[in-house]
Amino acid sequence: MDGDNQPSVSDWGPFGRPLFDNPEARALSRVGVVDVGSNSVRLVVFDGAARSPAYFYNEKIMCGLGAGLSETGRLNPEGRKRALAAIHRFQLLAQGMDATPLSAVATAAVRDAEDGPDFAAQVERQTGLRLHVIDGQEEARLSAQGVLLGWPGSYGLVCDIGGSSMELARINDGRVGDRETSPLGPLKLADVKGGKKGRRAYIKAEIDTLTETIPADRNRLFLVGGSWRAIARIDMERRGYPLHVLHEYRMTAKTVRDTVAWIAKQDPEALRKRCSLSSTRMGLVPMASEVLLELVKRYKPHDIAVSSYGIREGLLYEQMPQHLRDRDPLIESCRFAEQKDARLPGFGRTLYTFIQPLFKSAKPERLRLVKAACLLHDVTWRAHPDYRAEVCFDNATRANLGGLKHAERVFLGLALLHRYRNRREGTAFEELYGLLTEEEQQQAEILGKAMRFGAMLWPERDGEIGELRWFPKKKVLELKMAEAHWPLFGEVAEARFRSLASSLKAEVSLKLGPSRS
Known part of the structure; x- marks a missing residue:
């Protein structure tokens, strides 16, 4: 204790x-x-x-x-x-x-x-x-801390663009390093003389100055600020990207160049309406695009990630002691959701222990999603049974969850969808499945069906519900249950167990005996 x-x-x-x-x-x-x-x-x-x-x-x-x-x-x-x-x-x-x-x-x-x-x-x-x-360097530090709220231990360059300034900060191993500010906000650029040519020279000179303090290292670039998010939303529209969640949306230097060129060919008002942007925000996009082009050209990031977290989240992060900062934001959010909304808070941990043998060879990043799914497996029980699976999927893919890539959102959503139904075809979300490989879709199905079965064996929050054993070479899925709990394995539970085995392409084995100690 x-x-x-x-x-x-x-x-x-x-x-x-x-x-x-x-x-x-x-x-x-x-x-x-x-x-x-x-x-x-x-x-x-x-x-x-x-x-x-x-x-x-x-x-x-x-x-x-x-x-x-x-x-x-x-x-x-x-x-x-x-x-x-x-x-x-x-x-x-x-x-x-x-x-x-x-x-x-x-x-x-x-x-x-x-x-x-x-x-x-x-x-x-x-x-x-x-x-x-606050001064520019403090603004850069707080914005970078906002990124760390969502991505603990991240590394790369945080670029926060506001109306009158743009800040850069280096983050590495969860810490904020060098930082600098510049007058590259779109409102400032609107007052630069010489039209587009004058702005281009001004932007180039300012980024020259920034690279003296913060040299290029070709790491990830995190984009913070409304103008960057507007450009990302337009990039989604151009690409026909199916998941309209800006946080953790990824771009490359090429997609940035293609999108900026595409913006120049569009009717601004029509594009604004298609992307649900305000007139004020849309008016800043052309000048912000000019800055982004030069920034990407000079820093050559291997990856560009959009962050919805910035200075406001950085202020919250500022108030946390370090041992709280080190916790996983996804798991903490899911724990909170379980405590608030599940019928039996705490059962998610029991369920995770029960199904974990199916994922013995999984990498830590996959096990993290398994934990999250187990914690969320019952939080939408109040939804109508006919729509519960869809509500699960929608909640996981669009909720404000930190520390999740888009593909991980879809994996989590698909696993939770299979928690309530065997088939994933025939939903309104099928276009999102393409963010996963066929193998990942199959793994999400196995996870969902494992939770669907495990939820039937529900004697108590902290009690053992039996033992699953998976023999991948023999293709045998074994269930061992104590005699006192065997009545829980009714006909519906057995059907769900066999459905899980079918997804694993496995034979089943049922054993009576003591649960795992």
């Missing part, structure tokens, strides 16, 4: 103790953050398992505080009024949500404007909220 009278991590086996049972995590259960940017002002209230928080509330107002700043040196007057009204609203909302005191940061526009200090003082005077005006 450790200090808060909970079992130690080792007592929970491969899962570790649930993070949300820890008082340090509960203290982070509802955290409100206000981000006053050059283009937008946003309130996010995080709730739930602190390592992979749910977005309890999320509202953005496009204020354009930094519009015209390069010419006037001052905040946009209309944007200032809109931002003040938004912050006042956010402060009142946070009080009603029990999410105060809010953490509030202001970035490039407020720090660069000559009337920035006056605006911050007005905000505090009229709303009671203190704005922390």
Whole structure:
């Protein structure tokens, strides 16, 4: 037992103790953050398992505080009024949500404007909220920490583009290293003289300066910021990509070049509507595209990943002690979902132990998905039985889960779909199956059918439900159960067991005897 009278991590086996049972995590259960940017002002209230928080509330107002700043040196007057009204609203909302005191940061526009200090003082005077005006390097650090919230232990380059600035930060082994800022935000670029040719020379010169501090190393590039996400959404449209989840969406240098060229040939208004982008955001895409082209050309990343996590998530990460940061965001989120929604919280761990022999040769990244599936196997039981499988799939593929590649989302969703039905054909999600290989689809089916069978043997949360043994060379699937539990193996359970064996192309063996000690 450790200090808060909970079992130690080792007592929970491969899962570790649930993070949300820890008082340090509960203290982070509802955290409100206000981000006053050059283009937008946003309130996010995080709730739930602190390592992979749910977005309890999320509202953005496009204020354009930094519009015209390069010419006037001052905040946009209309944007200032809109931002003040938004912050006042956010402060009142946070009080009603029990999410105060809010953490509030202001970035490039407020720090660069000559009337920035006056605006911050007005905000505090009229709303009671203190704005922390951070410099570019601190902005880069917080954005990089936001990426680490979703990808523990990641490495590469984090690039966060706002309205008036663009920040770079190196991350390696879960730590933030060198970082730098530049005036490469689209609102700033709009004021550069000389049209497209002038902007291109300006962008090139600024990236030259950035590479002196942060040289290219051809690692992964993480893209943070609304303009990058807009470009990624357009890339999805061009490619006909089936899963419209921006977080962890992947691009390459070639797809970026192809998409930027494609954007130039489209009608902007028609493209905006097809991609569900705001007029304000769409207006920034051409200049952001010019920056991205040069960035990719100079840094030559082997892989480009879009992150929905940034400075706001970085502020939450800032409040976590290191031992919480080191936890797996996917497993913590699934544990929280099980605790909140499953009929028998804790049974997921028992189920995992039961079906694990089927995955003895699986790599750690696959076992991680098996754990997650077991934790989520029963959280949608309230859905109508006719739609439960589809609800499972939709929840896994589109939910706010950190630390999941798109193919892993589909694998998890397909496994949970098979938890409730034998066949995957005939659903509305078949176009997503193509993100997996045939072998991966088969493995997801085996996992789902194993959970479907194991859920029938449900005597108690922490009790043993029997023992599965898998002999892949002999193609034999064996079930051993104690005599006291044998009545649980009724005709429906037997049908599900044989269905699992069929997916494994195996013969079955049934044995009566003591369960595994």
